[in-house]
Amino acid sequence: MKLATLQQGGRDGTLVVVSRDLQRQRAVPSIARTMLAALDDWDSVEPQLRQVYEALNSGSIEGEPFVEAACHSPLPRTWQWADGSAYINHVELVRKARGAEVPESFYTDPLMYQGGSDGFLPPRGKVVARKEWGIDFEAEVTVVTGDVPMGATPEQAARAIRLVMLVNDVSLRGLIPGELAKGFGFFQSKPASAFSPVAVTPDELGDAWRDSKLHLPLLVHLNGKLFGKPNAGVDMTFDFGQLVAHAARTRTLCAGSIIGSGTVSNKQGSLWGSSIDNGGVGYCCLAEVRTYETIEQGQPKTPFMDHGDVVRIEMLDGAGRSIFGTIENEVDTQSAP
């Protein structure tokens, strides 16, 4: 099943069921007005939404045209957004550039940061930030959970996964060193993220969803040029069941919690990855290619994003059809305060 949220209808938008081919939609106010409301009461709401989904796909109800640009993030705001760093290759690469070892515990205990969930960008929203903040994207896979009890096992946690989305976890690289040096983690360096127009149930992904991982290439274009296509199912050290369980170790998680994978990154043999131009699968953030350049050439040469730069993030099924719709964020440095 595929769901989206229109920007109209208030702070939490308007829930619509979307056809598998992303061509048609249907608002469902008599079932649930918003995606948060649906998640609060998923067990009773989900079968009703599925009926609409099947009717849309079969053509037995017509619905209205689905327009990705009219969408907000599936959850325009929510209760919890915690982002893991499950692709250790990304961590290895960053540490290699500064000559540091990766602690052994990083392979058994997930890295995760507490994000802010009070306001996300629409999928086509502009990233408003100052150039000197070092504007970067991070392309990731995320899940939305139902209620998760404190101390849930990875297996229990995996069963609580309700929806899958993509995200651009916008990162301000210029602000990160100062914040991390203070010891309390990210805050100003992680502004509002943008999620894919469409959230899908795991069953919708078929064989591509197995072992609580999404086994498909994540496609990233920067200013229209392919920048990355790593497979999100490869080199993922912790699966989503493990990530959700990590988040729930000392607290319950409320329905509507979003848990992220961290920047998708494939090892590809030598030197922790290679660019598209060099025949590799490329990268899902600028920091990674800059790190690669630092290792190879002594300093980074790819700049961070500037006014007018556009990052596009999407994922295609085996037949080349878009699963989640497209995230497309243009940078606007001129409106930054």
Add this chain to the structure above:
Amino acid sequence: MKLATLQQGGRDGTLVVVSRDLQRQRAVPSIARTMLAALDDWDSVEPQLRQVYEALNSGSIEGEPFVEAACHSPLPRTWQWADGSAYINHVELVRKARGAEVPESFYTDPLMYQGGSDGFLPPRGKVVARKEWGIDFEAEVTVVTGDVPMGATPEQAARAIRLVMLVNDVSLRGLIPGELAKGFGFFQSKPASAFSPVAVTPDELGDAWRDSKLHLPLLVHLNGKLFGKPNAGVDMTFDFGQLVAHAARTRTLCAGSIIGSGTVSNKQGSLWGSSIDNGGVGYCCLAEVRTYETIEQGQPKTPFMDHGDVVRIEMLDGAGRSIFGTIENEVDTQSAP
């Protein structure tokens, strides 16, 4: 004006207006069903709530008895919970114990961590955790904001403060060193917090609310014995306008965002504070007295909390009347997973 949220009525509870003396309440479903809904639409809702508040205080409407134990946290869950560390004395004390300097920037750039807001404890809720996690309380003052634009000045941010509350920011000291060593800040070490039964508008605090600080002693009892009574208006290096502005530097803040002061801590002359037994104003967390013991005696002697221990947090007005009601959290190690 004083507001509270009853545990009944769904995940976000039921908003009630509470009389100044905390004796009577009135549900206001025709105005706003929940506190989150009131905050979403504050400009139109607030005058209507004030009419009910004045009628309750004057006795022109009777209402029902107000029972603190029936309350949830004013916001049982919300969109944003970010906690500053505005009492630098606390930071100085902790660093002194390990022989480290406080960086100069800490006096001009607030420390703040991104908390999880997806589920808070009721004011009388039990803290369920393992003893070996090192269970501690942190007594603090917090504010709830309206919408805050990105890049707001401290003055603009101060004007966006809608409500004031107290909080027990539960901390798991045994998990903190490992998490901070990973570099991404707190996560498992900061489980669900518990807020005071009542949230009040700043005007309700009269002269005690000035310069965006709350100038009254914060009272902390541990197992019935006075443990701390520092004045929350003293030694607060950053006021709430500055803390909210810090949180909004690179992002908007959504109405319903909670921003905390960090553990209240007074310097009291020598050695960064003194215990109640030694004639001082005491402390608002166990970590601070343990640090003090480490400096003075070479090692801590006060243990962290154990099964059955109870912390009580409240604040009285000049006439000795409770302003916010009482937070009272008992520790339950036996139910921890």
